[in-house]
Structures are given as structure tokens and as C-alpha cells.
Amino acid sequence: MDAYLIALGIIALVYLLLALGLNLHYGFTGLINFGHVGFFAVGAYASSLVVTGGGHLFLGLAAAMALAALAAVPLGLLSLRLRADYLAIVTLGFSETVRLAIVNEKWLTNGVQGIPGIPSVAVALGIDLDPSAVLLVTLIICNLLAVAVVLRLTNSPFGRIIQAIRDDEDAVNALGKDPGGFKVRVFMVGAALAGLAGALYAHYVTYVTPDQFVPLLTFYIWVAIILGGAGRISGAVIGTLALVLFLEGSRFLRDIVPGVSEVEMSSVRLFAVGLALVLLILYRPGGIVGDWTQRGVRKA
């Protein structure tokens, strides 16, 4: 049971890193990014290649964040010229492009066979403890740092401008500030967090293959920030917890719901997640803690 809880915690914390980044993109800046898993994949492969190639783990993590941030630059530049809905399509295309590139560039990525034998964080650092526990602690530290950075960025003049961009981009322009530079930087920071998540995930599962990086993961993260409340850090945290509880907790529906086979059960689980989301949108459209539009409501 302990092992199961640790595994749950690891997945939740990987998702949380992803959600913190996507929340910066969408919740704070209004950028509709449907390709978040692309940054996750870049990070996972970057660190896997560096570390299996003999590089230090820290070098792998740094490369994961740097390359994911770099991959975000062209998307950030595109976002200057695209309306929100078109950006959504382009980012979705980006993440699929990353996945197909991984499939096809066999010389680098080993194609669909993937990269096996990625050392866990504990092995890479030579720590003689339970690898899962070591990873859990690493993830907790990374998430705390990420929350600190996101808090610093959003409660600042920078944060003011990105939220202003979300509310009205033309007005930001009229005040003499180029929204473009802000959007590119937001894209890069959020992507770096996703890259770090990808790297730690790779060192958790110890092998990577392209089929781990499908758009479904992007939409799980979207579900998390919508569940919790976009544009708030507490929203990302609560939403991620709720998502993991739903995805994992619905396993136990088997014990309650009679007359459902193992195969049918996976559909029932997705049905439960969907139903929860529909009910939430109906009764609490801003998410569990409320999104940015509800800011200050309780004060009033």
C-alpha cells in the first residue's frame, strides 16, 4: 500500500509541475496551449539522452528545461500573430510534430523502441535508498521551487502585465508595452517546467517511448486546471489532486459497481471523470477554488 501511495504521489507531482506551467500559459496569460505534452516529451528525451550518454543527472535536468524552453520560442513568436483559437491548433500540431519526430529520428531517439535503462534519480546520484522515495522527495523539492518561482512571477509587475494581456491585449499595446515579449517569456517558463516534469518522469519509469507522449496527457492537465480553477496557484494544486484521485480512485469503483468486466471498467472510469467534469462546469464553472474571474469575489 505504501508503494502504491508513493507511486500516486509521484504521478500527482509530475502532473502538478505540468499544471503549474500550463496555468502560467492559460490561467495567467490566456494563451491556449493544446501542445503542453510536447514540452514534456522534449524534456523527457533530453534528460534521458544526456544521462544514458554518461552526463550528470543535473546536466540532464538542465538540458531538459533549456531545450523545452527553446522549443517554446517559435510557438511564442507565432502566438503574436495568431488569434487564440488558431494558437490552440498550432500548439496541438506542435506536440504531435514532436512525437512524430521522435518516432522517425531513430538515430537519436531509437524510434518506437524508445530508450530503455534510464537510471532513476537515486541511482544517478548514487543514493542508496528506495528509488521511489528519493524521486518523491526530489519532486517535492522541484514543485516547491516551481511554486515559489510562479508566485514570484505572478505577484509582480511582470505578473500584472501578463494578466493585463489576458484581459485586453490591445490596451496593453496602447500603453506602450509589447505583449509579444511577455508571451514568449511566459511560454518559455511554462515549457521549462513541463520539460523538468518530463525529465523526472523519464527517470521514474526508466524507459521512454513516443506513445507516452500523446495529446491525452495535455488534456488531463487541462482538466486539472479547469477542475481546480485557472489563473490561481491553489487551483492548479487542488485540481491536480482531484484529477489524480479521480483517475486512480475510480479504479476502486470496480469493488462497488457490480456486473462490470475488467475491460468495461476502463470505460466506466473515463465516464466517471467526464461526468465529474460536466457536473463541475454546471455547478461550479470557475473550478473548485474558482478561476481568475472570481478573484476578489469573496472580499466583496
Place this chain on the structure above:
Amino acid sequence: MTLLETQNVSVAFGGFVAVEGFSVRVEAGERVGLIGPNGAGKSTAFAAVSGFEPAGGGKVRFDGVDITEETPAKRARHGLGRTFQVPREFAHLTVRENLMAAAPDQLGEGILQLLLQPGAVRRQEAALASEADRIMAFLNLSAVADELAGKLSGGQKKLLELGRVLMTKPKLVLFDEPFAGVNPVLIGEISDRIRALSEQDVAVLIVEHNLNALSALTTRMYAMDRGRILGEGAPDDLLANPEVRDAYMGGVS
């Protein structure tokens, strides 16, 4: 000193010429009006001056610089501010945050500066906050300083937009219908604030349909119709001009 000068600016949407031969000038500290019936091209001319609509021809000079090809943000940084016909407040920021966001040259807009120079950022924030407080007092917005801007009344949003432009320390402000949808008391208040601005040498160019309020406020006006400038002069003279009267009556000569 001439602050803003446009020469033969034209804007066309496909085959439709919205503005043609638009030549105006505004001196430093001057209060100038721009009138004309609906569809005359006033807002489009504004957009060409502020950079939101590229000029198809002609030149726009501001403060001695040719800004015809510059982005709206760059023009604003020269000191060319504008408001919008429908207020464009940052709805989910407070009134104070709206004002502070507008201030130029903020150290804390850089990510590295935020992480490495927190003290300097904090000091600048304190200075900006008191600047915002001063402007809120000037515009009677102090009572709603911590309200979300989206919750303000229409008139308060107009004042907020004015305040935001003031935070940028403009040399000239383009007002697009500052009195539209505003009650008579507030019209007087906004007029007073605009007058006070020009006493501090900030020039204004105002598009407005409320001709009484506008002619009381400005010293000179231009009239437009069907994309062209019909005439220019002191408010009373211009409004007495038969061509201008015809344009407003919708008369076809």
C-alpha cells in the same frame, strides 16, 4: 511647437476608402476636437495615428519623429497615448493594479530582475503605488482603488482609462468619445480633468459627438465627413459652417 502632424494620411479597407487626405496638427498643450457624423472616418483616422490601423499613404509625425511605420506600443512610448471608444479596462485587475501596470520602464517586468533584484523592484513598486494613489485622487477613484476594474460603472471606467494613460506620462492623448454613455455630471468632471491636463502642457485630440461639451472644452476643431476633412476652425465658427451643418443633417448637396 507642433507635437502631432499628419500629412495626407489615407486608410482603405479593400476598395473602400475610409480616410483620405487626413492632415491635422496639434500643438503642445493644445485642446483640439475632431467631429463628424457616424461613419465619417474619425475612429479610423485615430487608429492610423495611434498605429492600430496601418496608414495606406501619407505621413504621421510626432514630436519631431516620423512614426508612420511604428507599432502602437512604440508610438505610445514616444508619449502618444490613447483611450478607446468602449473602455478597455483590465477587468480582472484592481483599479490600482490597472494604473500601476501602465507605468513605463518597470524593472519588475524582467524575470531576472525579479529574481535577482527584489529590493530594487520593491522600491520601484512603492513609488508607483503612490503615483497611482495621486492619480486616483485626481480622478476621484480612490474609493474604488481595490475594486476589480470590471466591476466599475461605465463612467468610472472612462476615468480609469484616463488615469491609465496619465501613468504613461503622455505628451498627447487621443480621446475616442470620452463622453459617450457618461452622465452629465461626470462629463463636467472629465472635461475639468482634461482641461487641467492641458494646463500641464499635455495636448489632447478628442473625437466626440457631444458637440456642446466638446466646443466648450476645445479651442479648435476639425470636421470630417466621408473620410475627408471638411474644415477647421474655432468651435463656434466651424459649427456655423454650412458644409459642416449639411454633413450632420445628412443632407446631400
